Amino acid sequence: MGSTNQLTALEAFLQGCPTIKYIPPSSPEYAAARKPWNGARLDNPLAVVQPQSPSDVAALVKHAKLNSLPFTIRSGGHNLEGRCVAQDALLIDMRALTGVTIASDRKSATVQGGILQDEVANKLWEHGLATPTGAIPTVGYVGWSTYGGYGPFSSHWGLGVDQILGATVVNPNGDIVKADEALLEGIRGAGGVFGVIIDLTIKVYPLTSLLAGPILFNPTDIVKTCVEFNAAYEKLLDSEGIPPQLTIQQICFNGPTGRAFGALFLWSGTDIEEGKRWSEKIAGLGPLLVNLVAPTTIPEWFAANGAIVPSNIAGSGFSHNARRITSPLAEAIGRNLVQMPSDRGAMLSIHQLRGPSAGPQNHASVFATREPHYMLELLGYVTSGDQEVSRQWAFSTAEEIKRADPEILLPTAYVSVYNSAIQAKSATEALDKTYGPKAAVLKDLKAKFDPEGVFSLTVPALK
Ligand SMILES: Cc1cc2nc3c(=O)[nH]c(=O)nc-3n(C[C@H](O)[C@H](O)[C@H](O)COP(=O)(O)OP(=O)(O)OC[C@H]3O[C@@H](n4cnc5c(N)ncnc54)[C@H](O)[C@@H]3O)c2cc1C
Structure with missing residues (x-):
């Protein structure tokens, strides 16, 4: 399907999903909504959509799969190569999903997939709690933590990736599922390769000074x-x-x-x-x-x-x-x-x-x-x-x-x-360089959880 047809099909689908905010190329908001942190990335997405709930995200993934519509996911937009945006792909912007729920035992919290680092940390601070983050407020928390997450708390409590206890994901079929241990192994290090992360449950620690x-x-x-x-x-x-x-x-x-x-x-x-x-x-x-x-x-x-x-x-x-x-x-x-x-x-x-x-x-x-x-x-x-x-x-x-x-x-x-x-000369070389001996595990998990490659424009790229 060409881009014009894709846009027409998207608009017809969105008629039935009025809660999803739609920003087409003709919108005055499009230029700001498409722009990643790295302005060198000039790609223009087909359109930007901003889901307001997990079920909005699920509906979008179902539509994309059904229509073979390539898409990218964006939270903070701080991927250094600007890879949250790709030419003619739909950009699913998660920034409306910013909830934080602290568990009653105060040992974990569940944070939503579009939240930024300072939004997570400032909310926890109100409750005398903290979790590892990086130092820059506008970086997306999920994008930071699921790929590794180095930062000024890691000597004390560990990397962002090692805080992850659970996750809710929209899988390639557009279903909202709780990640099992196998999927969590992949999310811890390879983030959004297998699905859209709706929320992460993470470890939190007392901190008042x-x-x-x-x-x-x-x-x-x-x-x-x-x-x-x-x-x-x-x-x-x-x-x-x-x-x-x-x-x-x-x-x-x-x-x-x-x-x-x-x-x-x-x-x-x-x-x-x-x-x-x-x-x-x-x-x-x-x-x-x-x-x-x-x-x-x-x-x-x-x-x-x-x-x-x-x-x-x-x-x-x-x-x-x-x-x-x-x-x-x-x-x-x-x-x-x-x-x-x-x-x-x-x-x-x-x-x-x-x-x-x-x-x-x-x-x-x-x-x-x-x-x-x-x-x-x-x-x-x-x-x-x-x-x-x-x-x-x-x-x-x-x-x-x-x-x-x-x-x-x-x-x-x-x-x-x-x-x-x-x-790197190829995606395989880049994967070996960044995942070393874990590259084979990552490829096996991808084959298991996204065999048709619905999530194709991911960080890291698998092809
Ligand atoms: C100024 C700056 C400071 C940084 N500081 C640090 C640092 O101190 N420590 C460190 O380890 N890294 C750091 N980074 C790197 C940063 O953590 C990564 O680039 C991170 O992936 C950015 O996340 P984001 O949500 O802001 O970016 P985005 O570009 O929005 O997302 C990057 C990719 O993550 C995936 N993704 C994001 N959210 C979701 C989701 N909800 N579901 C599924 N997939 C998702 C998508 O594949 C997306 O393309 C920094 C980067 C910048 C630009």
């Missing part, structure tokens, strides 16, 4: 600072260890006063005085410019982080997983930070995986990279001007990192940040 903020170092000699900080940090890990309540995320970004290099500090323990002592210790690992770590709240913390990352950008990201940040690796990173374009869209971020998710798990998942490591994000974006310059910077940094200390890199990369379009 928070100590967080950036520790910035003098950026004048960024190579030296990067090498010295990382050497001192590794030494601290090896000598006295770092408490699980503390997570450090290294960052380099272009702030209002120029290039900033440092560590985002987050302490999710109850002993705030102990957290303050740790902030001073981390601040002592490099030539300190300013230590802005202070008691805060989850809503304030999210609002402050949201101001760092621009919402209107274009470009490409690249990624590596490294066992350690060795001196040759830190030197290569530092040298490339000197060359980093000055646009606010260019950034480096390094997450560390240690703690409960770095090792075997009680719950099965297709998330593959379980040994302790650092996940390097090289973000080659611009807010204006030539995105190619920034993209090229991130790409050449990724290549130089590969040459600097090849033995220290892990064979796998993180699916949410790995640039499958540029770094």
